[in-house]
Amino acid sequence: MRHWLLTYDLGTRLALYAPLVMLVFVLWLFLTHLTDPPSRKWTWKALLGIAVGMFLVQPYFALSWSPPEKYMGDVYRILYMHVPQLIMAMLALTINFGCSVAYLFKKSWATDSLAEATAEVGLYLGAVGITLGSLWAKPTWNTWWTWDPRLISAAVMMVIYAGYLTLRRFVEDPEKRATWSAVMGIIAGVDIPVLYFSVKWWRSIHQVQSNPSTVDDRMVVVLRWSYVAFAALTIVLIYQRFLAAQATRNREVALPEALPPDEGLPKAAGQGALP
Amino acid sequence: MARIAWIVLVLLAAGTSLLERAGILAFSGLGTVQAVLVALAVLAMLADAAANFSEVRRFGRTIRMVIQKDLQIEWRTRARLNGLVFFALATLLMFSFALGPDTAILRRNAGGYLWLGILFASVLSLGESFRIETENQCLDGLRLAPVDARAIFLGKALGNTFMLWILAIVITPVTIALYDVSVKEGVLKLFGVLLLGCFGISAPGTIYGAIASNARARDVLLPLLLFPVLIPSLLASVKATGLILEGDPMGQLGSWLGLLGAFNLLYWGLGFALFPRVIEDD
Amino acid sequence: MILAQMGHVVGGWEYVWAAYILTWAGMGLYGLSLYVRRSKEKS
Numbered sequence: 224m225r226h227w228l229l230t231y232d233l234g235t236r237l238a239l240y241a242p243l244v245m246l247v248f249v250l251w252l253f254l255t256h257l258t259d260p261p262s263r264k265w266t267w268k269a270l271l272g273i274a275v276g277m278f279l280v281q282p283y284f285a286l287s288w289s290p291p292e293k294y295m296g297d298v299y300r301i302l303y304m305h306v307p308q309l310i311m312a313m314l315a316l317t318i319n320f321g322c323s324v325a326y327l328f329k330k331s332w333a334t335d336s337l338a339e340a341t342a343e344v345g346l347y348l349g350a351v352g353i354t355l356g357s358l359w360a361k362p363t364w365n366t367w368w369t370w371d372p373r374l375i376s377a378a379v380m381m382v383i384y385a386g387y388l389t390l391r392r393f394v395e396d397p398e399k400r401a402t403w404s405a406v407m408g409i410i411a412g413v414d415i416p417v418l419y420f421s422v423k424w425w426r427s428i429h430q431v432q433s434n435p436s437t438v439d440d441r442m443v444v445v446l447r448w449s450y451v452a453f454a455a456l457t458i459v460l461i462y463q464r465f466l467a468a469q470a471t472r473n474r475e476v477a478l479p480e481a482l483p484p485d486e487g488l489p490k491a492a493g494q495g496a497l498p
Numbered sequence: 499m500a501r502i503a504w505i506v507l508v509l510l511a512a513g514t515s516l517l518e519r520a521g522i523l524a525f526s527g528l529g530t531v532q533a534v535l536v537a538l539a540v541l542a543m544l545a546d547a548a549a550n551f552s553e554v555r556r557f558g559r560t561i562r563m564v565i566q567k568d569l570q571i572e573w574r575t576r577a578r579l580n581g582l583v584f585f586a587l588a589t590l591l592m593f594s595f596a597l598g599p600d601t602a603i604l605r606r607n608a609g610g611y612l613w614l615g616i617l618f619a620s621v622l623s624l625g626e627s628f629r630i631e632t633e634n635q636c637l638d639g640l641r642l643a644p645v646d647a648r649a650i651f652l653g654k655a656l657g658n659t660f661m662l663w664i665l666a667i668v669i670t671p672v673t674i675a676l677y678d679v680s681v682k683e684g685v686l687k688l689f690g691v692l693l694l695g696c697f698g699i700s701a702p703g704t705i706y707g708a709i710a711s712n713a714r715a716r717d718v719l720l721p722l723l724l725f726p727v728l729i730p731s732l733l734a735s736v737k738a739t740g741l742i743l744e745g746d747p748m749g750q751l752g753s754w755l756g757l758l759g760a761f762n763l764l765y766w767g768l769g770f771a772l773f774p775r776v777i778e779d780d
Numbered sequence: 781m782i783l784a785q786m787g788h789v790v791g792g793w794e795y796v797w798a799a800y801i802l803t804w805a806g807m808g809l810y811g812l813s814l815y816v817r818r819s820k821e822k823s
Contacts, residue, residue, distance in 0.1 A: 278804075282800065286796070286800075296792065297792060297793060297796060298792035298795055298796065300796050300799075301795060301796055301799040304799055304800065304803045305799070308803070327772075327775055347806075347810055351802065351803060351806050354802065355799045355802065355803065358795050358798055358799045358802075359795070359799070361795065362792040362795050379726050379729060382722075382726045383726045383727065385722075386719075386722045386723045386726065389719065389722060390709070390713065390719065390723060393713040393714040393715055393719055394712075394713045394714075395714075399712070402775055402776070402778070403709045403713075403776065405775075406705065406709065406772045406775055406776055407706075407709070407723065409768065409772065410702060410705065410727060410765075410768060410772070411727070413764065413768065414726070414727045414730070417730050417760075417761065417764065418729055418730050421729070421730035421733050421734065421757055421761075422729075422730075422733070424753075424757070425733050425737070456807065460810070460811070460814065463811075463814045463815075463818065464814060466818065467814065467817050467818050467821055470818075470821040470822070471821060474821070
């Protein structure tokens with residue numbers, strides 16, 4: 224019995240697996256050079272290059288190479304964009320939860336900046352992901368929205384993290400902002416599963432997760448390609464946003480006189496750069 | 499030592515019951531395991547309390563003092579309670595106008611309107627609860643006093659719960675009249691569910707109230723932060739209230755109260771752990 | 781057009797195009813905003 228992948232010619236096989244290998248290599252380089260700024264510079268650019276390259280090729284695979292689905296016809300191709308984006312959004316928000324917990328154990332501006340970065344990237348990816356889901360739902364279920372546990376949880380999650388970013392914007396003192404965001408991050412992170420299960424109880428239509436073995440092999444390949452592409456891009460986005468947040472933190476902490484005091488509280492004394 | 503023991507035991511018991519409810523965990527000895535966990539937790543709690551008796555007494559006294567302070571301030575002017583009651587009544591009235599003269603619909607959704615009224619009023623209540631602290635910098639005074647911040651949390655949250663519960667009880671007769679419902683399962687059960695729901699609003703509400711009262715645009719921020727987090731509690735409270743008002747032929751009340759109870763345990767626990775970080779200042 | 785009734789969807793390419801354009805444009809705009817914010821911080 225030949226493995227299904229071997230039914231394709233060498234060119235196609237290389238095209239499918241080379242980016243994954245490159246990505247793993249670049250990720251390894253990136254992680255081992257996190258402490259070395261010059262190496263960081265070119266590794267994230269390489270990641271971005273790989274991501275962009277994969278995204279340029281993905282439409283061919285998604286729109287032409289993979290076959291139409293039995294029941295959904297061609298509309299299912301939206302899922303190649305919808306599913307990876309939402310998975311990456313959830314990954315980003317999970318990292319946010321981790322940072323929130325970590326910050327309360329050990330204060331660090333890096334943790335706080337990462338929390339801010341992952342919240343924003345997670346919110347963006349989640350919002351676009353939900354919109355794409357809506358675009359998929361209209362032709363398939365004939366409605367833009369439905370009161371299904373996963374959709375409601377996703378939508379509420381977006382509102383919660385929009386609130387998180389609003390809180391960050393409305394608190395001037397960097398240390399208070401970091402602590403309160405961490406508290407809110409924890410409450411929000413705990414609330415998401417509780418919310419999901421309550422709504423599931425409250426009603427019970429979402430697409431049953433297709434087991435890869437029941438769909439065409441080509442669809443699995445394209446989906447994995449999309450996952451890898453989005454993963455690379457998400458890492459780049461988070462990293463860039465993280466750098467921006469770090470820069471803002473350094474600017475704020477260096478000039479405490481520039482910040483107006485928060486209402487109702489005496490000006491916090493002795494702000495200094497934290498490790 | 500005993501403190502860590504009972505905290506871990508309670509978390510295990512709560513965690514297993516939540517997982518059981520979600521359908522993830524199920525085996526035949528689960529009930530006895532949970533009973534044993536709870537029994538051990540109670541024993542460890544008693545041991546802890548006995549070992550730290552004076553600390554426990556001071557903790558309790560702080561809670562009592564904070565509640566007394568809030569209630570005394572409130573009783574002197576009764577401004578907050580009056581404002582809350584009239585606001586909630588106005589909201590209920592607006593619902594009945596906005597959602598049509600069809601009494602069948604109003605009757606069926608009365609629980610929902612009641613809880614929405616309480617929810618909107620709670621934003622005012624929680625905001626006010628912390629405004630009295632930030633005015634004259636009372637919170638600094640509280641913070642500087644040698645009391646446990648977690649006692650302050652319990653005191654404030656219990657005070658808020660009590661205010662909301664009084665509000666809920668006061669607007670219940672109006673709800674019954676306005677939406678033409680009858681309390682099929684008994685008034686005592688209704689008040690019990692109202693209390694549980696108010697507990698559910700107060701725990702995250704006290705935390706977010708403390709945060710929002712020190713940020714800009716506090717009146718806008720508090721509902722934005724609080725409402726999404728309260729959705730599970732709202733669902734359970736509304737469903738439970740609806741069942742009490744319309745009758746519960748299939749005995750579903752228990753499972754909704756279970757959800758509400760689990761939510762309360764989770765958020766009172768989280769609030770207890772996180773509140774010191776919210777009001778610390780260093 | 782789209783026939784979702786008989787369990788088989790025909791057509792619907794406009795939704796697919798809309799999804800892809802939205803994703804690409806969104807990514808582009810978000811990346812651009814990150815870049816602009818970075819340069820503003822650096823200056």
